[in-house]
Amino acid sequence: MADTVAGLPVQHAEKSFYQQSTNKYSGILSWLLTTDHKRIGIMYLAAIGFFFFVGAVIGLLMRLELIAPGRQIMDAQTYNSFFTLHGVIMIFLFIIPGLPAIFGNFFLPIQIGARDVAFPRLNLLSWYIYMIGAALVLVSLFLPGGPIDTGWTFYIPYSVRSTTNVSMAIFAAFVLGFSSILTGINFVTTTHRLRAPGMSFFKMPLFVWATYATAWIQIIATPVIGITILLVIIERLFGVGIFDPALGGDPILFQHMFWIYSHPAVYIMILPAMGVVSEIIPTFARRTIFGYKAIAMSSLAIAFVGYLVWAHHMFTSGMSDTARWIFSLLTFIVALPSGVKIFNWVATMYKGSIDPQPPFLWVMNFIFLFSIGGLTGLVLGSLATNIHLHDTYFVVAHFHYVMFGGTGTIFFAAMHYWFPKMFGKMYNIKLARIAVLLFFVGFNLLYFPKFIMGYMGMPRRYYDYLPQFEALQEISTVGSWIVVGTLFFILGYLIHALLKGKKATSNPWGGVTLEWHIASPPSMENFAEIPTVTREPYDFSQLKEMKNE
Amino acid sequence: MSGKNKHHIDYGTYILVWLALLAFTTITVTVAGISLGRYTLFTALLIAAVKSALVINIFMHIRFDEPIFKAFLGISGMTLLIIFLLTFLDFIYR
Ligand code: HEM
Numbered sequence: 001m002a003d004t005v006a007g008l009p010v011q012h013a014e015k016s017f018y019q020q021s022t023n024k025y026s027g028i029l030s031w032l033l034t035t036d037h038k039r040i041g042i043m044y045l046a047a048i049g050f051f052f053f054v055g056a057v058i059g060l061l062m063r064l065e066l067i068a069p070g071r072q073i074m075d076a077q078t079y080n081s082f083f084t085l086h087g088v089i090m091i092f093l094f095i096i097p098g099l100p101a102i103f104g105n106f107f108l109p110i111q112i113g114a115r116d117v118a119f120p121r122l123n124l125l126s127w128y129i130y131m132i133g134a135a136l137v138l139v140s141l142f143l144p145g146g147p148i149d150t151g152w153t154f155y156i157p158y159s160v161r162s163t164t165n166v167s168m169a170i171f172a173a174f175v176l177g178f179s180s181i182l183t184g185i186n187f188v189t190t191t192h193r194l195r196a197p198g199m200s201f202f203k204m205p206l207f208v209w210a211t212y213a214t215a216w217i218q219i220i221a222t223p224v225i226g227i228t229i230l231l232v233i234i235e236r237l238f239g240v241g242i243f244d245p246a247l248g249g250d251p252i253l254f255q256h257m258f259w260i261y262s263h264p265a266v267y268i269m270i271l272p273a274m275g276v277v278s279e280i281i282p283t284f285a286r287r288t289i290f291g292y293k294a295i296a297m298s299s300l301a302i303a304f305v306g307y308l309v310w311a312h313h314m315f316t317s318g319m320s321d322t323a324r325w326i327f328s329l330l331t332f333i334v335a336l337p338s339g340v341k342i343f344n345w346v347a348t349m350y351k352g353s354i355d356p357q358p359p360f361l362w363v364m365n366f367i368f369l370f371s372i373g374g375l376t377g378l379v380l381g382s383l384a385t386n387i388h389l390h391d392t393y394f395v396v397a398h399f400h401y402v403m404f405g406g407t408g409t410i411f412f413a414a415m416h417y418w419f420p421k422m423f424g425k426m427y428n429i430k431l432a433r434i435a436v437l438l439f440f441v442g443f444n445l446l447y448f449p450k451f452i453m454g455y456m457g458m459p460r461r462y463y464d465y466l467p468q469f470e471a472l473q474e475i476s477t478v479g480s481w482i483v484v485g486t487l488f489f490i491l492g493y494l495i496h497a498l499l500k501g502k503k504a505t506s507n508p509w510g511g512v513t514l515e516w517h518i519a520s521p522p523s524m525e526n527f528a529e530i531p532t533v534t535r536e537p538y539d540f541s542q543l544k545e546m547k548n549e
Numbered sequence: 550m551s552g553k554n555k556h557h558i559d560y561g562t563y564i565l566v567w568l569a570l571l572a573f574t575t576i577t578v579t580v581a582g583i584s585l586g587r588y589t590l591f592t593a594l595l596i597a598a599v600k601s602a603l604v605i606n607i608f609m610h611i612r613f614d615e616p617i618f619k620a621f622l623g624i625s626g627m628t629l630l631i632i633f634l635l636t637f638l639d640f641i642y643r
Contacts, residue, residue, distance in 0.1 A: 192617075220625050252643075256636050307628055308635060320642035326635070 016424065020524035022120075035120035036524060040127055041106030042422065047131060048098055053491075055089035056484050058082050063446075063480035066473050069465055079463035080149035081164070085141070087152025088169065092176050093134055095407055096265055099272035100218070101130070101183055103414050104211045106422060108187060110515045111205045113196025113533060115525045118189035126182040133176035140168035151461060153262075156243040156254040160235050167233050174229045177222045180268075184218030187211055196514075198533035202296070205513045205537045206289065209296040210275025213303040217264045217271075221307070225261035228254065255317055259310035267306035269403060271299055273410035274341055277363050280417055281345050283511040284360035285352025288538040291344035298337035305334050315386045324383055331381035338374060342367065357509060358432035362413030365440055369405025373398060376451065391461075394454025400447045412439075412490065419494065420504030424521040427497035435490050442482025449476045512542055558607065566607045573600050594633070 017038050021030035031039055062082050065072045074082070109117055117123050141147045148169040150159040159166050191212045195204070204212075231242050232254070241247025243254040282289045289295065311319060311327040345367070354360070376398045379385050389395065420426050449472040454460075458469050465473065507516040514533075518526060535542055577596050585592060606612040611622055 220628055252639070256639070260632055260636075304628075307632065311635070311639065318643075319639045322642040323635070323639035326638055 015523060016519065016521040017524045018521060022524065033124070035116070035124055037105050037109050037117050037120065037123060038422075038522065038526075040123050041102050041104075043127055044097065044101040044105060044130070047127075047134065048094055048102060051089050051093040051134065052098075053487070055086050055094055056487055058086040058089070060480050060484045062086065063477045065463060066465070067477040068474075069467055069470060071464075074463070076463045077149065080151075080461070081147040083461055084148050084151050085137075088137060088148070088173070090403075091152055091265075092173050093137070095269045095403055096180060097130060097176075097183070098269075098411055099276065099407065099414065100187070100211055100214055100268070101126075101179075103207075103276070103418060104183070104187060104214075104272060107418065107515055108208055108211050109190060109194065110518070110522065110526050111208050111513050112191065112194060112199050113514055113527065113531050114190065114194035115527065115530070117186045118193055119186050122182055123186055126179045126186070129175060129179040129182070133172045133179060136172035136175060137169060140165040140172065143168065153258060154229075154232065155258075156232070156235075156249070156251045157245065159232060160244045167236050170229045170232060174226050177226045177229075180218045181222045184215040184222070187215035188219065191215075196530050196533055202293065203533055203535075203537055204296075206278035206292070206295055206299075207272070207275035207513075210271045210278070210299045213299040214268050214271045217268050217303050217306065221261045221264040221268075224257060225265075228257040228261070231257075252314070252317055252319060255314050256311065259313045260307075263310035263313065264303075264306045266402075267302055269407045271302060273366070273407040274299065274302075276410050276414045276417070277345060277366060278341075279511075279513065280359050280363050280413060281348050282538040282540075283417075283509050284355045284357055284363075285349045286355070286510070286540055286543075287348055287352040288536065288540060289344070290347035290350075291340070292536075292538070294340055295344050298340040301337040302334065305330070305337065309334055312381050312386075315383060316390045328381060328383050332378065335374070335378060342371070355510075358429060358436060359413050359417035359509070361433060361436040362409055362416060365436055366406060366409040366413065368440075369401055369409060369443065373401030373403075373405055377402065389454060391459055392454035393450040393458045393460055396460045397447045397450035397454060400450075405443060405447075409439075415494070417509070418515075419497070420508045421515055421520045421522070423498055424504050424519075425497045425501035426504040426508060427501055428493050431489075431493045435486055435493075438482060438486040438489070442479050442486055445479030446476055446483050447479070449473070449479075507546060510540075510543055512540055512546070513537060517546065558610075562607065566603050569603060570600055 017036055022035045022039075023030060023033050025033060031043060034040065034043075061073065062079065065074050065079060105117070105123065109115065143165050145163060145165045147164060148162070148166050149164050150162055150166060154166070154170055159170075191204070191208060234240050235242050235244060235247070235249070239247060241249040243249040243251055245251055278289060278295055309327060309331045311323055312331045315324055315328070376394070380389060380395065380398060416427070416432055450458075453469050453472050453476075456469070458465060504520045506518065506520045508520075509516075512535075514531065515522075517531070573596050577593055580589065580592050580596075605622065611618060
């Protein structure tokens with residue numbers, strides 16, 4: 001079977017990467033010691049997917065507690081630990097590593113025509129560091145002192161004074177940061193050094209651009225959280241007054257340092273997702289992307305401007321007025337490059353011949369939910385409205401819309417887009433379409449009431465509430481059942497596809513980026529012969545010759 | 550990383566730089582003890598900047614490396630500078 005990449009024949013290797021090991025072992029050891037970027041991507045998928053479900057079940061339990069006023073299934077302290085754990089798991093174990101570590105690992109090298117990442121062993125090490133970080137979170141739950149209860153933001157002074165296992169849990173975040181930095185270094189180097197002949201920067205698929213920009217944020221921003229966490233640990237262990245005002249420290253300095261990382265981290269979450277969107281839309285609209293350069297550059301612009309807005313999380317913390325209005329202004333500027341992307345995507349679809357397959361439907365879901373999330377972000381970014389809405393459910397709704405409705409949704413889009421390539425099997429399209437609809441309904445039931453409750457004054461992180469919120473809280477809880485039910489439904493039909501699904505062809509969707517030129521699943525070295533790239537990344541005129549093989 | 554390796558730094562230079570770093574650390578600690586008012590922080594940052602310049606140029610060999618690495622470092626340095634400036638918008642006017 002011959003394939004063509006930009007006119008050149010490429011031979012398929014017979015065996016897929018599942019059948020070929022990079023080391024002398026077979027079975028589980030061939031996985032645990034592998035240096036194949038695709039296997040490592042799948043190992044990340046298993047680990048990250050597992051933690052996502054744990055986080056989701058904790059969310060479900062919190063919603064169950066909130067179904068009626070008063071104590072239902074847990075006491076206040078347990079609720080405190082639950083929202084902290086849910087936040088820590090979802091942020092540090094799911095959404096930050098999610099897209100880069102799974103899909104970046106698997107597809108970045110393939111999309112630029114490389115056999116692996118630049119540092120395959122470092123890649124495996126990053127996975128182990130991730131697992132160690134995750135294990136530390138788990139261990140911290142069961143040590144005397146009890147699970148951390150500070151919220152995922154670890155705000156001072158409470159995080160210095162709380163008697164729960166704060167030090168260990170935040171040390172876990174420190175360790176996870178290293179995994180993130182190493183992945184970033186790997187991707188930057190891979191993009192610079194391992195592009196196939198002809199693959200100039202402006203011929204790279206937009207997912208590569210986005211992952212590349214993300215990698216830079218991972219490298220530059222993550223050390224800041226590392227230092228901050230170490231300072232908190234030093235303060236807890238030795239009573240050095242760095243942040244705690246009782247010891248002569250500055251609590252607002254903590255918030256600055258925390259958000260100097262955690263805000264750019266928001267872009268670590270969303271940029272790769274935007275990259276996935278830029279892959280899926282051209283494929284299912286059968287049109288080259290509109291404004292390729294503008295989208296590529298807006299990724300870099302978002303990565304950069306993302307550094308300048310962190311203090312909009314701190315408008316009510318007692319920061320100077322000057323800082324407040326400047327950060328508010330800068331916040332509005334980030335909306336510009338994001339708008340560039342949305343408009344270019346819409347322009348790409350205009351007059352395209354749209355094929356509403358599940359990945360495309362997930363992207364539509366994304367555009368809708370992320371737009372709500374983004375626009376309510378502007379409401380929060382304005383100084384005056386922020387005073388009213390700060391620390392209410394409005395914020396909870398906003399960040400679930402951007403993180404879950406945005407990146408989370410695209411996680412599913414990427415899963416449905418690349419599943420046939422990764423596993424060589426096809427899932428049931430009809431069930432997948434139903435899942436998108438169920439998710440959409442459940443999601444809005446779960447989170448939209450939180451906007452209203454927040455506006456009415458319902459504070460976040462409370463395990464109890466006044467009777468006037470009861471109806472909306474109930475709706476939200478019902479929504480959580482639908483969302484979590486849908487998650488298990490998706491898991492179900494994907495596992496079924498894995499075991500019993502039809503064999504997938506090498507290009508089920510009609511994509512044209514390099515991954516669709518090779519077998520499903522790919523061979524260990526991806527390309528028998530490194531391709532020479534002559535075409536633009538989204539040139540659909542090659543589809544005909546690809547089909548004629 | 551350039552592979553050419555034509556800029557060999559001798560041990561004497563390394564030791565000199567190391568001593569300079571130690572000296573700067575001593576100065577930082579000493580200055581922290583003297584009350585310089587609003588200049589305390591500024592002095593500390595200045596010394597830190599000189600120290601990192603030494604480490605980056607000599608220990609990390611960036612001075613002798615390809616321009617792309619200098620560009621990477623320059624961008625990171627600029628980002629750091631902007632972060633400092635923005636943080637000071639709070640500290641100075643608080
Ligand atoms: C699976 C369905 C989910 C449900 C039912 C759910 C529910 C909740 C609830 C009830 C809270 C606590 C609100 C409060 O009392 O302040 C919460 C907080 C939070 N959730 Fe979710 N959530 C879900 C998914 C996600 C996802 C996918 C993410 C991230 C990608 C996420 C990130 C967060 C964060 C960061 C917090 C804040 C924790 C804190 O206050 O420290 N959640 N969620």
